[in-house]
Amino acid sequence: MKPLKYLLIGLSVIFAIIGFLTFSFFLLLDYATTHAPKDFYKERLELFSEEPLPSCKILQNRYADDSQVSAIIQLNETDYTKILKAIQADEHFKINPKISFWGRTDDLIKKEHIDINKVIIMYKGYYGEDYYRDIKHIGFLPPNIIIYEENLIY
Amino acid sequence: MDERQLFFKIIKKFLLWILILIYAFFVLFGVYVVLLFGLKIDILEFI
Structure with a gap:
């Protein structure tokens, strides 16, 4: 024993x-890795859409986690459409609303009443580092970010 | 045993239990980490 x-x-x-x-x-x-610099994601999104996004409201502002959502960004309808157009014009991006959240992101989604079926998720994991290095103007793209239009909140 | 001694006895027991719980947390977290990174089993996924 x-x-x-x-x-x-x-x-x-x-x-x-x-x-x-x-x-x-x-x-x-x-x-x-808690906080990215102020306007980190806004600047990069504006580079991506090639248009200013004045309504950009950063709800979650975290740095590079591979497995977690780093940023949650709320836009008004006009700015949301700009991003949507930029994403649709870029053949590498996919729109995938099916993703599971956990921890603080999950709490935030519940707190802000975000409908996860109606968001765009720009997810690093699908494309890998090489892809981001090749994107024109972007340089280092934010990792996993969720963008949603403010009217889509339920 | 006077009141003072009794008070410290209870506090000691309480602190000991807190330490045991913290230790148990680290043991469980260690098991979770070993399973997750070593054997690629995410036990939280089943919950």
Whole structure:
């Protein structure tokens, strides 16, 4: 019985160390990547649409996570149409409303009553880094962002 | 045992339980991380 007890204690200590280290790492990473500079996403969207977007309202403004949505951007109908046109003109972009959210993004979507079936999601994961390097004018494109038109809130 | 001693005894027990819970959290988080990054099993996906 004793070896089993020591094995369990040893395993739990190892897991606790791994858990502590990764938790601290993600906490630091989260701290370092929480906020993108002001207007970071707005500027890049304007470069993409090649038109000014005065109604651009940034609801979530985070930096490069691969797995999470980094920005949630609300636009009025006019500006939303500009983006939509730019996206439709770009054959690389797809519109995919089916995505699952979790954590803070999920909370924000619930809080802002965003209908996730009616948003454009510009999702980094579908295209990879190479694609973004090739886009004219953009340079570094924001990672996963959700853009929605303000009238589409339910 | 006077009131003061009893108070500290309860506080000690309380703190010990808090530490155990924090330790348990890290153990579970460690298990989750090992499963997620090591074996590519996301147990939260099943919830």
